[in-house]
Amino acid sequence: MTQPKRLGYSYRRHLGERFIEALLFLMAFVSVAITIAIVAMLVKESIVFFEHVPLWEFLTDTEWTPLFDNAHYGILPLISGTVVSSAVALLVAIPLGTITAIYLSEFAPFTVREMAKPFLELLGGVPTVVYGYFALLFVTPLLQKIFPELPGFSLLSAGLVMGIMIIPYVSSMAEDAMRAVPMHLREGSYAMGATRFQTAIRVVMPGAFSGIAAAYILGISRAVGETMVVAIAAGMQPNLTWNPMEPAATITAYIVQVSLGDLPHGSIGYQTIFAAGLTLLLLTLIFNIIGHVLRKRYREVY
Amino acid sequence: MKDKDLGEIRAIIARHKLWDLIFMIVGIFALMIAVLTFMALFAHMLIDGLPRLSWDFFTSFPSRRPGSAGILSAWVGTTLVMLVTAAAAVPMGIGAGVYLEEYASKNIITEIIEINVTNLAGVPSIIYGLLALSLFVHQFGFGQSILSAGLALALLILPVVIVATREAIRAIPVVIREGAYALGATKWQTVSDHLLPYSAAGILTGVIIGLARAIGETAPIITIGALTFIAFLPPSPVKAEFPFISFEWLMAPFTVMPIQMFNWVSRPEEAFQINAAAAGLVLVVMTLAMNAIAIYLRYRMRKNLKW
Numbered sequence: 088m089t090q091p092k093r094l095g096y097s098y099r100r101h102l103g104e105r106f107i108e109a110l111l112f113l114m115a116f117v118s119v120a121i122t123i124a125i126v127a128m129l130v131k132e133s134i135v136f137f138e139h140v141p142l143w144e145f146l147t148d149t150e151w152t153p154l155f156d157n158a159h160y161g162i163l164p165l166i167s168g169t170v171v172s173s174a175v176a177l178l179v180a181i182p183l184g185t186i187t188a189i190y191l192s193e194f195a196p197f198t199v200r201e202m203a204k205p206f207l208e209l210l211g212g213v214p215t216v217v218y219g220y221f222a223l224l225f226v227t228p229l230l231q232k233i234f235p236e237l238p239g240f241s242l243l244s245a246g247l248v249m250g251i252m253i254i255p256y257v258s259s260m261a262e263d264a265m266r267a268v269p270m271h272l273r274e275g276s277y278a279m280g281a282t283r284f285q286t287a288i289r290v291v292m293p294g295a296f297s298g299i300a301a302a303y304i305l306g307i308s309r310a311v312g313e314t315m316v317v318a319i320a321a322g323m324q325p326n327l328t329w330n331p332m333e334p335a336a337t338i339t340a341y342i343v344q345v346s347l348g349d350l351p352h353g354s355i356g357y358q359t360i361f362a363a364g365l366t367l368l369l370l371t372l373i374f375n376i377i378g379h380v381l382r383k384r385y386r387e388v389y
Numbered sequence: 390m391k392d393k394d395l396g397e398i399r400a401i402i403a404r405h406k407l408w409d410l411i412f413m414i415v416g417i418f419a420l421m422i423a424v425l426t427f428m429a430l431f432a433h434m435l436i437d438g439l440p441r442l443s444w445d446f447f448t449s450f451p452s453r454r455p456g457s458a459g460i461l462s463a464w465v466g467t468t469l470v471m472l473v474t475a476a477a478a479v480p481m482g483i484g485a486g487v488y489l490e491e492y493a494s495k496n497i498i499t500e501i502i503e504i505n506v507t508n509l510a511g512v513p514s515i516i517y518g519l520l521a522l523s524l525f526v527h528q529f530g531f532g533q534s535i536l537s538a539g540l541a542l543a544l545l546i547l548p549v550v551i552v553a554t555r556e557a558i559r560a561i562p563v564v565i566r567e568g569a570y571a572l573g574a575t576k577w578q579t580v581s582d583h584l585l586p587y588s589a590a591g592i593l594t595g596v597i598i599g600l601a602r603a604i605g606e607t608a609p610i611i612t613i614g615a616l617t618f619i620a621f622l623p624p625s626p627v628k629a630e631f632p633f634i635s636f637e638w639l640m641a642p643f644t645v646m647p648i649q650m651f652n653w654v655s656r657p658e659e660a661f662q663i664n665a666a667a668a669g670l671v672l673v674v675m676t677l678a679m680n681a682i683a684i685y686l687r688y689r690m691r692k693n694l695k696w
Contacts, residue, residue: 100575107577108492114484115493118551119505121544125516128523183419190416203420205684210427212598212680214605216647217669220654221430224662254423280402282409305511312513314608315647319654339515339608346518346612352527360612364519368512375511 129368132361139355145362151325151341153359154348160359162366164325168242168335169370172317173310175246175331176253180306183250184257185299191258192265193287204259211255219319222248227320240322240334249316257306264298265291297385304378308371314339338367431673438666446667450620451649455660458653460668462619466535466643467604469623473539473639474546474603479596481543482550486592487580489551490558510548517545518612526613533614535623536639541609546599553595557588590690594683601679605672607647619644646672 137145140160148161187207191200227244231237237244268291276286292299322334323344336344342360350356449459485506493499521541531537561584569579585592623641646668653665 104575104577108488111484111488111492114481115488115502117481118485118509118547119502121509121520121547122505124524125512125520128520129516132523183422186412186416186419187423190413190420194413194416205688207423208684209677209680210423212601212605212676213427213430214607214647214672214676216605216607216651216654217430217434217673220650220665220669221433223654225429225433251423251426258423282405284409284412285405287412308511308513312515314513314515315651318608319651339513342515342519343608343611346522346614349614361519361523364516368516371511371513375508 125368129361129365132358133365136355136358136362139358140362149327151336154345154356158355162338162363164327165336165338165341165363166366167327167329168317168321168325168340169311169337169367171329171331171335172242172246172249172321172337173307175243176250176310176313177303177307179247179250180253180257180310181303184254184302184306185261187254187258188261188265188299188302189287189292192262193283193291204262207255207259210252211259213252215252215313215315216319218248218252219245219316222316222320234332237332238322238334240320241332242317242321242335243331245317245319245321246331248320249310249313252313252316253306253309256309257302260302260305261295261299264295264302267298268294297382300381300385301378304374304381308374311370311374312339312367314343318343338363338370434666434670434673437663438668438670441663441667442670451644451652452620455658455664458661458664460646460649460671462622463644463646463649463668464671465622466619467645469535469638469643470539470542470610470645471600471604473536474542475596475600477540477543478546478550478599482547482596482599483554483585483592485547486551486554486558487584490555491576491580491584506548506551510552514545514606515608515612517541518609520544521609522613532640533642534640535643537613538610538643538645541613542603542606545606545609546603549599549602550592550595553598554588554592557591557595558584560591561587590686594687594690597679597683597686601676601683604679605647605676607651610645610648611651646675 145160145162147163148159149163150159150161151164152159191203195203222244223240226248227237227239227241230241230244230247265287272290272294273286276290281289317337318340321337321340323336323340324334325341326333326335328335341363345356345360445457446459447464448461449457450461451463452458485502489499489502489506493502518541521537521544525531525537525540526533531540565583565587566579569583574582619642623638623643625638650665650668650672653661653668656662
């Protein structure tokens with residue numbers, strides 16, 4: 088008895104399946120290729136830069152004037168700008184984000200939460216250039232009424248707006264972590280006579296610690312990598328300062344400033360933005376690793 | 390109970406209840422700060438920018454005279470860049486998502502890809518700009534073109550599309566797959582005839598959110614060196630003679646909405662800042678509308694979907 092042909096093993100069909108699987112694998116592998124490309128490109132261009140500028144000078148010189156005749160290549164002023172603006176942003180975003188998350192997760196009635204979550208999500212979608220405009224033309228004049236000596240560009244107003252901008256990211260991630268804490272822990276706490284506030288602080292927050300820490304780390308790496316707000320509102324002059332009332336450039340703002348000009352491909356000025364980019368990537372990488380470790384070490388399994 | 394009488398206990402309870410109330414007020418206040426800031430931002434732009442919004446604003450090129458400047462080249466540029474971004478990121482993101490969810494076996498390569506997608510989402514957008522500058526603009530020789538910008542933004546939103554695809558496919562119950570396999574369908578037939586159609590709404594939500602983000606991204610496009618003063622349009626994609634379609638526009642210099650706005654914001658003249666407000670208003674309405682559509686789609690989906 089011969090088998091009907093259409094029920095037999097189809098070689099063509101098998102080959103087609105394998106081909107599709109290989110194609111899909113390639114698409115998935117693109118993300119790895121992107122990472123490799125980012126690292127390879129930054130390292131390649133930075134090597135040329137560091138042949139020109141010793142690493143020691145890059146890390147210790149206190150001036151960053153690569154486009155002047157008397158060029159200095161010290162990354163410290165850009166780091167200080169980045170650290171100060173991010174610190175201001177986090178001083179706003181972490182407390183407000185945490186309080187918002189606790190409120191939404193533990194206190195808010197169902198309808199408030201259902202309304203507030205999509206709204207916060209919408210806020211996260213507003214383009215950063217618009218926040219930059221707001222910082223320069225609304226927040227800075229407002230702050231100048233309180234501190235008359237505040238200059239037109241300042242790390243303070245850029246940082247404040249950046250902080251408000253990242254509240255939604257921090258609060259939504261922290262809230263997800265708190266909601267993942269099982270109900271019976273809360274019920275146990277309530278049964279002991281604890282109020283909602285006590286339960287939130289002493290039961291829910293410790294239980295969700297790893298997720299909340301991850302939310303903070305995400306906030307930090309967003310603040311460090313944020314570009315347009317600082318480029319517009321904090322000025323683009325490298326300035327080694329720890330005072331938020333002064334204007335200063337961040338790493339990202341410097342890259343924008345150079346890109347706006349017309350530097351020839353391959354010049355030392357062109358290479359500086361890749362060295363700055365590599366520094367930025369390493370900074371965010373450090374925070375991501377810290378976040379990963381925190382998550383692993385303090386993860387509560389329910 | 391011996392040491393403390395009832396009054397003392399009541400006082401303690403009252404104190405903690407007061408704290409509870411105080412925190413609740415603080416919580417509402419914290420929530421309002423984010424919301425009120427956005428309201429202030431929107432109102433400020435509306436007051437400054439709305440009088441500037443007219444038909445001419447959309448059909449004029451940027452100009453040195455603020456009163457007659459418009460956003461024609463900016464919105465055309467944004468549309469074309471988004472076409473490239475969508476054409477690159479959507480198939481690639483869906484393909485990657487399907488692979489990771491349906492095909493990938495649990496091995497080290499899969500794990501590397503998964504960790505990698507999470508990490509890519511945390512890379513600052515300006516780094517993608519540097520990658521595009523080095524790779525697309527100089528290495529591949531695409532120049533400071535629509536193609537380079539579109540591809541840069543595609544890489545940026547790729548993780549968003551991948552994650553949305555995975556979540557949408559994961560939500561489909563396993564009985565659907567088993568049913569298809571029982572009827573002799575191959576893996577790809579199961580994916581293309583069942584899993585992709587059922588997860589289409591979820592994937593679409595992710596794509597819209599990704600594109601809304603790409604529309605507002607400024608930094609990567611500045612980095613590839615997009616010119617800010619463009620008083621012409623890229624060549625038309627439709628031609629009168631055979632073969633009717635032309636891809637010259639891919640290589641054309643361009644500007645986009647956020648770059649145009651940035652350019653106007655950074656000028657000292659107040660008249661240009663009013664233009665910036667108007668451009669910002671268009672940009673915000675566009676991104677908010679896209680995000681709102683996505684959120685609404687997801688809400689509808691959650692409501693209607695019962696397996």
